[in-house]
Amino acid sequence: xxxxxxxxxxxxxxxxxxxxxxxxxxxxxxxxxxxxxxxxxxxxxxxxxxxxxxxxxxxxxxxxxxxxxxxxxxxxxxxxxxxxxxxxxxxxxxxxxxxxxxxxxxxxxxxxxxxxxxxxxxxxxxxxxxxxxxxxxxxxxxxxxxxxxxxxxxxxxxxxxxxxxxxxxxxxxxxxxxxxxxxxxxxxxxxxxxxxxxxxxxx
Numbered sequence: 001x002x003x004x005x006x007x008x009x010x011x012x013x014x015x016x017x018x019x020x021x022x023x024x025x026x027x028x029x030x031x032x033x034x035x036x037x038x039x040x041x042x043x044x045x046x047x048x049x050x051x052x053x054x055x056x057x058x059x060x061x062x063x064x065x066x067x068x069x070x071x072x073x074x075x076x077x078x079x080x081x082x083x084x085x086x087x088x089x090x091x092x093x094x095x096x097x098x099x100x101x102x103x104x105x106x107x108x109x110x111x112x113x114x115x116x117x118x119x120x121x122x123x124x125x126x127x128x129x130x131x132x133x134x135x136x137x138x139x140x141x142x143x144x145x146x147x148x149x150x151x152x153x154x155x156x157x158x159x160x161x162x163x164x165x166x167x168x169x170x171x172x173x174x175x176x177x178x179x180x181x182x183x184x185x186x187x188x189x190x191x192x193x194x195x196x197x198x199x200x201x202x203x
Contacts, residue, residue, distance in 0.1 A: 024036055027071075029070050029071075030070075031066070031070060032067075032070045032071065035063065035066055035067035035070055036067060036071075038063055038064075038067065039063075039064060039067045039124075039128060043056075043060060043063075043064065043128045044128050044129065046060065047098075047128060047129045048129070053095055053099070054094075054095065054098045054129060055090075055091040055092075055094045055095040055098070056090060056091070056094040056125060056128075057087055057090060057091060058082070058083070058085050058086070058087045058090045059087075061082055061085070061090055061094075061114075061117075061125070062079065062082050062083040064121075064124055064125060064128070065078060065079050065082045065083075065116070065121060066079060067124075068120075068121060068124055068138070071138065072138060077116075078116045078121075079116075080116075081115045081116025082114070082115075082116040082117065082121075085114055085115065085116070089114065090114060093110055093111055093113055093114050094110075094111065094125065096110040097110035097111045097122070097125070097126065098126070098129055098130075101126065101129075101130055101133055101134065102130075102133045104126075104133070104134060104183075104184060104187055105180065105184060107122070107126055107134070108122045108123065108126070108180055108183065109180070111125055111126070112180075119137065119179060119180045119182075119183045120136075120137045120138070120183070123135065123136050123137045123183055124136050124138075134187070135186065135187060135190050137182075137183050137186055
């Protein structure tokens with residue numbers, strides 16, 4: 001099924017969402033199913049249990065990086081960088097980032113002080129906590145492939161956009177730019193479309 005960013009038919013989006021798990025399985029990547037379960041279910045729960053001062057640990061960030069790299073392009077040095085980070089530094093940076101929301105620029109900047117964490121990884125961290133505010137700029141989206149990001153129970157509208165075929169290409173053109181500027185433009189495009197009301201948002 002070819003799903004376009006401009007599509008305003010809710011039933012089409014819901015059909016795409018229902019195919020999520022089968023698409024994950026079809027990738028046949030070792031550990032992806034368990035890593036995906038960690039990212040979509042376990043991590044959001046852990047982060048919200050830490051309210052009002054949520055943070056992520058080095059171990060959790062490492063698993064998030066494994067999930068991200070397994071889904072997209074494998075970059076082992078990034079995993080090495082993240083796994084070797086001091087836990088107190090990761091906790092401090094992530095706590096500042098979560099507290100900075102909904103200021104996306106500040107939140108991403110707080111996380112990218114960590115070695116191995118760029119805007120795309122920072123967006124994954126933020127999306128695990130607040131996907132209705134912070135969409136994940138995945139490799140699939142940024143390379144115009146089919147994105148399979150879907151955190152179960154948050155803001156359907158943003159989830160649907162990230163599940164769109166060629167979503168980033170439709171929003172920004174075909175780009176491999178993972179800069180903060182590009183990410184903020186991506187966020188703006190998604191949020192602007194959500195305000196049009198073409199697709200009802202519900203939880």
